[in-house]
Amino acid sequence: MTSKRFALVLTLLLAALALTGPRPLAQQDDLLAETNRRILAEVADHSEQLQNLEYLSDRIGPRLTGSDALKRANEWTAQRFRDYGLANVHLESWSIAHSWRRGWARARIVAPAEHRLAAEVAGWSPNTPGPVRGPLVYVKAEKKEDLEPYRGKLRGAIVITSEPQPRQRAEERPLQPRPPQPERDFAVLRRLAQEREDFFAQEGVVGLLRDSDKSFGLFNMSSVGRDYQPAKLPTAFLTPESYDLLWRLRKNEQPVTVELEIAGGEFSAGPVEVYNTVADIPGSEKPDEVVILGAHLDSWDLGSGATDNGTGSTVLLEAARVLRKLDLKPKRTLRFVLFSGEEQGLNGSRAYVEAHKEEMARVSAVLVHDSGTGRVETIALQGNPQVYDIVGKIVRPLRQMIGLEELSLRSIGGSDHASFNRAGVPGFFCQQERATYNQTHHSQADTFDKAIREDLLNGAQVLAVFAYNVAQLDELLPRKPAPPQP
Numbered sequence: 284m285t286s287k288r289f290a291l292v293l294t295l296l297l298a299a300l301a302l303t304g305p306r307p308l309a310q311q312d313d314l315l316a317e318t319n320r321r322i323l324a325e326v327a328d329h330s331e332q333l334q335n336l337e338y339l340s341d342r343i344g345p346r347l348t349g350s351d352a353l354k355r356a357n358e359w360t361a362q363r364f365r366d367y368g369l370a371n372v373h374l375e376s377w378s379i380a381h382s383w384r385r386g387w388a389r390a391r392i393v394a395p396a397e398h399r400l401a402a403e404v405a406g407w408s409p410n411t412p413g414p415v416r417g418p419l420v421y422v423k424a425e426k427k428e429d430l431e432p433y434r435g436k437l438r439g440a441i442v443i444t445s446e447p448q449p450r451q452r453a454e455e456r457p458l459q460p461r462p463p464q465p466e467r468d469f470a471v472l473r474r475l476a477q478e479r480e481d482f483f484a485q486e487g488v489v490g491l492l493r494d495s496d497k498s499f500g501l502f503n504m505s506s507v508g509r510d511y512q513p514a515k516l517p518t519a520f521l522t523p524e525s526y527d528l529l530w531r532l533r534k535n536e537q538p539v540t541v542e543l544e545i546a547g548g549e550f551s552a553g554p555v556e557v558y559n560t561v562a563d564i565p566g567s568e569k570p571d572e573v574v575i576l577g578a579h580l581d582s583w584d585l586g587s588g589a590t591d592n593g594t595g596s597t598v599l600l601e602a603a604r605v606l607r608k609l610d611l612k613p614k615r616t617l618r619f620v621l622f623s624g625e626e627q628g629l630n631g632s633r634a635y636v637e638a639h640k641e642e643m644a645r646v647s648a649v650l651v652h653d654s655g656t657g658r659v660e661t662i663a664l665q666g667n668p669q670v671y672d673i674v675g676k677i678v679r680p681l682r683q684m685i686g687l688e689e690l691s692l693r694s695i696g697g698s699d700h701a702s703f704n705r706a707g708v709p710g711f712f713c714q715q716e717r718a719t720y721n722q723t724h725h726s727q728a729d730t731f732d733k734a735i736r737e738d739l740l741n742g743a744q745v746l747a748v749f750a751y752n753v754a755q756l757d758e759l760l761p762r763k764p765a766p767p768q769p
Contacts, residue, residue: 315755318611319680319748325605326743332601333736335363339593340731345584347406348624348631349382349511349555356580357558360600360621364562367604369619371565374558377634379511379624382555383407385584386547388519389414390492394540395532400525401500403585404545405493405518406627407508411545415489415517417441419529419539427478438487441541444479447527448496473628477509484515490543491518494526501726504583506627517545557623559631564606566616566754573642574753575618575649576602576746577632577699579625586729590720593731594739595652596621601743606751613754615647622699625653626725632699636706643703647759649710650749651700655724657716658738659745661688663695664711665704669761674711677752678745685744709760713745 339356346353357374364372383406390400393416420440424430483491495503500522507514521529532539560580566572578595582588603619624630636643648670650662662678664670674690681687691714700710716738723729753760 315752316680318609318751320684321609322605322747322751323684323744325609326601326740326747330601330740330743331604332597332739332743333734335600336589336593336597336734336739337731339597340587340589345586345588346580346582347383347385347584348581348627349379349551349557350384350584353557353581353623357560357621357623360560360580360596361562363600364560364603364619367600368607369562369564369603371561371563373561375561375635375638376556376558377624377631377638378554378556379630380554381407381511381513382551383508383511383513384549386410386545386549389544390519390521390525391542392529392532392539393542395537398528400529400541401522402492402519402525402543403502403504404548405514405520406504406506406583407511407514407550408518408545408548409513409516410548411490411517411543414542414544415441416540416542417489419443419533419541421533422479422483424475424479426475430479430482433482434486436486437483440488441490441492441543442483442488443492443494443526443529443533445494447494447523447530480507480515488516490545491516492526492529492541492543493518493520495520495523495726497523497722497726499722500524501722501728502585504585504725511627513550517543519543519545557631559623559635560621562603562619564603564611564613564617566614567612568614570616572615572645572647572759573618574613574615574647574750575620575703576750577620577622577649577651578653579623579631579699580621581623581626581631582729583626583725585725585727586723587731588729589731590655590729590733591724592625592653592655594656594734594742598652598739598742598746601739602747602750605743605747611751613751615754617750617754625699629699629702632702636702640706643706643708645759646703646708647756648753649700649703649708650713650746651698651710652713652715652742652746653698654713654715655718655720656733656735656738657718657720658735658741659687659713659715661691661714662711662745662749663691663693663714665700665709666692666694667709667763668692669763670709673756673760677756678749680752681745681748685741687745707762709762713742715742
């Protein structure tokens with residue numbers, strides 16, 4: 284072949300490549316867009332989410348970690364995954380030191396005037412040895428050293444440790460949101476709580492009363508035991524109205540005497556097995572690489588755990604149902620994990636990460652849904668700018684089709700994605716409209732009637748599209764750079 288003829292052939296070949304090269308990529312984009320539309324339509328037209336949430340909330344009920352109800356929820360969700368055709372459905376066990384069953388609490392002001400106080404037992408609180416009565420003492424301490432002035436002054440006292448927060452008043456309409464609060468360092472807060480509890484026990488405090496920090500007679504439940512051990516001191520939460528009354532009396536600088544009785548609570552004699560529910564849609568090309576969708580199945584036990592986090596759990600079930608029903612073949616494995624022990628410190632997700640630590644390098648991303656019934660406004664990328672452009676492209680169909688907002692680099696703690704972030708995995712969080720979440724979570728008002736169907740459909744659409752699109756990427760999502768070593 285002459286050089287002139289070779290040059291002509293090469294020119295024609297390059298021209299042909301220029302015309303045909305981009306077409307496969309465009310076809311891939313069109314196919315992905317069509318798949319995303321099918322996912323959104325299946326959720327909108329055939330959702331089973333509300334009936335699943337009603338069953339979980341009303342038929343199974345509150346799901347305290349270590350309870351029989353949580354085990355029933357594990358087994359029921361595993362069966363739902365099987366019904367939907369998922370693979371590798373199983374329960375992964377981990378253990379807690381003691382399960383705890385709630386008893387009852389009674390509290391009243393004895394002097395200067397008698398008032399009944401509305402009280403509920405804090406999680407993993409011990410009982411009192413009958414009614415205990417003592418002077419009310421306010422202990423203000425932001426660090427361990429602040430406790431020293433109280434040494435020798437607390438024997439026989441009943442203690443409070445916080446000022447009341449500003450309350451929502453009946454004449455304010457609509458509910459006024461609080462101004463943005465600085466991110467709290469939960470590790471520092473936990474350490475101070477432990478140091479304070481140790482100090483109070485040594486000093487002979489007979490009981491603790493805590494502010495529920497809500498409004499309109501609602502409680503706000505949390506745990507006072509460490510690592511599922513009984514707490515050192517009997518502790519009860521008061522409704523805001525009762526706590527405010529204590530504060531007003533104490534503020535007038537007159538002695539206040541309080542009586543507290545906690546009884547009927549039970550601890551298991553020893554360790555108890557608890558479980559995470561796990562299910563897969565296996566990857567067709569890279570089955571050892573994984574995209575995880577997560578929510579926590581456990582709840583507190585005053586309400587039925589509907590919005591914290593029955594909503595997230597059933598969003599997850601719905602995303603799994605849709606992706607399997609459409610018989611999609613994601614390149615990577617899609618894994619659905621319903622964690623337990625979240626409410627006492629992200630313990631189920633931490634146990635999962637530890638049990639699967641050799642696999643963490645092959646997890647492309649984790650997305651968690653855990654802020655109640657409100658629609659997903661955007662995805663919080665947890666301060667990970669390396670993924671911003673890639674995830675932005677992934678969720679573009681959600682912005683165009685259901686109005687997802689611009690991605691956020693905000694870091695939001697306090698849920699199971701944080702366990703993966705600590706292990707270097709890109710863990711993200713659904714940033715949601717709050718709806719009634721702040722008022723009802725951890726309270727007796729966390730019930731099925733708070734669910735907003737359209738917003739729950741939105742959550743399932745976001746999770747399903749996100750997971751499938753991440754699974755189709757050519758590469759794993761990039762990790763954050765490792766922090767510099769000292």
